[in-house]
Amino acid sequence: MAVTSNQKKTSAAEPQETGGSGFVPVSPFDIVVFGGTGDLARRKLLPSLFHRYCDGQIPKNSRIIGVSRSAHSRSEYQKLISDAYHEFSNEDDFDAKKWAAFSDMLDYYSIDVMDSKADWAEFASVFKGAETKTRVFYLAMPPRMYANICEGLKAAGCVSDVARVVLEKPIGTDYESARAINEGVGKVFRENNIYRIDHYLGKETVQNLLVLRFANILLEPLWSHSAIEHVQITAAESIGVGGRGAYYDGAGALRDMVQNHLLQLLCLTAMEAPASLEADDVRTEKIKVLRALRPIAADSIETQTVRGQYARGTLPDGHFAKDYLTDVDVNQSETESFVALQAYIDNWRWAGVPFYLRTGKRMAQRRSEIVIQFKPVPHSVFGSDTLVNANRLVIRLQPDEAVKLWMEIKEPGAGGMRLKTLPLNLSYADNFTVRYPDAYERLLMDVVRGNLSLFMRRDEVEAAWKWVDQIHAGWEAVKQRVELYPAGEDGPRESGDMLANNNHTWNSAPILRGKS
Numbered sequence: 001m002a003v004t005s006n007q008k009k010t011s012a013a014e015p016q017e018t019g020g021s022g023f024v025p026v027s028p029f030d031i032v033v034f035g036g037t038g039d040l041a042r043r044k045l046l047p048s049l050f051h052r053y054c055d056g057q058i059p060k061n062s063r064i065i066g067v068s069r070s071a072h073s074r075s076e077y078q079k080l081i082s083d084a085y086h087e088f089s090n091e092d093d094f095d096a097k098k099w100a101a102f103s104d105m106l107d108y109y110s111i112d113v114m115d116s117k118a119d120w121a122e123f124a125s126v127f128k129g130a131e132t133k134t135r136v137f138y139l140a141m142p143p144r145m146y147a148n149i150c151e152g153l154k155a156a157g158c159v160s161d162v163a164r165v166v167l168e169k170p171i172g173t174d175y176e177s178a179r180a181i182n183e184g185v186g187k188v189f190r191e192n193n194i195y196r197i198d199h200y201l202g203k204e205t206v207q208n209l210l211v212l213r214f215a216n217i218l219l220e221p222l223w224s225h226s227a228i229e230h231v232q233i234t235a236a237e238s239i240g241v242g243g244r245g246a247y248y249d250g251a252g253a254l255r256d257m258v259q260n261h262l263l264q265l266l267c268l269t270a271m272e273a274p275a276s277l278e279a280d281d282v283r284t285e286k287i288k289v290l291r292a293l294r295p296i297a298a299d300s301i302e303t304q305t306v307r308g309q310y311a312r313g314t315l316p317d318g319h320f321a322k323d324y325l326t327d328v329d330v331n332q333s334e335t336e337s338f339v340a341l342q343a344y345i346d347n348w349r350w351a352g353v354p355f356y357l358r359t360g361k362r363m364a365q366r367r368s369e370i371v372i373q374f375k376p377v378p379h380s381v382f383g384s385d386t387l388v389n390a391n392r393l394v395i396r397l398q399p400d401e402a403v404k405l406w407m408e409i410k411e412p413g414a415g416g417m418r419l420k421t422l423p424l425n426l427s428y429a430d431n432f433t434v435r436y437p438d439a440y441e442r443l444l445m446d447v448v449r450g451n452l453s454l455f456m457r458r459d460e461v462e463a464a465w466k467w468v469d470q471i472h473a474g475w476e477a478v479k480q481r482v483e484l485y486p487a488g489e490d491g492p493r494e495s496g497d498m499l500a501n502n503n504h505t506w507n508s509a510p511i512l513r514g515k516s
Contacts, residue, residue: 028059028062028134030062030136031065032136034137035068039243048440049444053102065109065126066107067111068111069113073108082103120152123158131160134450135164136447139166139167141168143168146167146181146185147180147183164447164450167195169198170256173250174255174469174472175462175466191458201268201439201443203397204428205395205401205402208395210277212403222374224349225350228375229374229376230502232356232507236359236490237366240310240337240487241327249328252339253338254336258341261359263468270345270350271286272349292347294343296341303498304341304498305339305341307336307483308337308360308494309333312486312487324337334482336482337360338491338492354502356506363488364488366399369397370395371395372395373392373504376390382417386417389419402428404423407422409422
């Protein structure tokens, strides 16, 4: 075994984080990243920890330990992480002195986590003398390895009362595999020490959903079927499957995005007010939404779901894009790169309100948003010749974070009562002038603090898989075809038809020519 012994804009939404640098530092901790040489660690996890160090949140006697099967010395690992940071970061104000201090925190161990007991025993020595320090094990590894890694940690004596484990999505490929993973990890770690991460929940605008709903009296009384006609949740990507072809072709958009990201956004949009922001209070309200989701039975599957797969096409920036089959290097595949669903929540608040969920690869542009479409006014006093558009609340999660409430305004000038639809615009870029943390930055520090409110509970994960599994079963039962759509467009025509059947349309965004 090869063994070797640390700007965008800061949120005003974290009132507990104050001080000279804007943050309260936490107690010293150790974080171990299994898969420490992988793409997630190099692109996201280690840069996020560096940013937290730069903002004064990570004490200098904390340790960050990469673990993988590859053989690297400590200095080689430090160079690997440094090279990756410079490759993927767009920062112009890089602080070489701070990076050197951060790099001193980095260590590396080579372990065959599925096999070598000797590796585990030697690795355990790193925690001698640090028994009371908060200990985080981040499993940036394939989910099938989660239980084995946890068993290895336990056998080596690395699991203590202050030890926490972070599980990356997807947790399993269906309900049964998710339950088996949860069982295996649960034999080693208590539920309150298991952090099932979904980086969407760390986004500022996602968390702002709770503030919008429960801190503004003008919105909450309207947040139900009495005033809302339908809800849209979109997570569109302009990129193709890239280097994830082998994984993606075995998963598809429904398992990869809907089961976690989109259903979590649906829960936050639709849930009742929690008793508090304590973790279990929030998560209990979310599970109620998942359990109230109406199953999409086989006899409704073709009218309430659309599967799509991108064909070759021209992107908005003028570049040509290959088709899905070329990207995943197969001759034939029925895997969906796009999915649209029409879902219903069977409870008093949302009875009869359709929730449209949509996600896909190679769409017109990258954007994630939640659209609350309000009902039209019951009677127009402006005459039959004057169009009165219904109000619409658009919560843009990425890339240009904003909240826009579209309202009717009188157009200035003479010539009668002319109405114009304009937005009340809360743009994050325009209103916050300090750097706010990336989603992984926030979530990593929440793990260290022991804050579970932005992480999924076991019953949430399993309930989401049950709902998704029945959609897959319906597709198989009716042999639902995968519709092709040209790369650079917002999914197949059938997606729009699904909404048109209810006299609804997808919210459109301006195409930013010259950008992918």
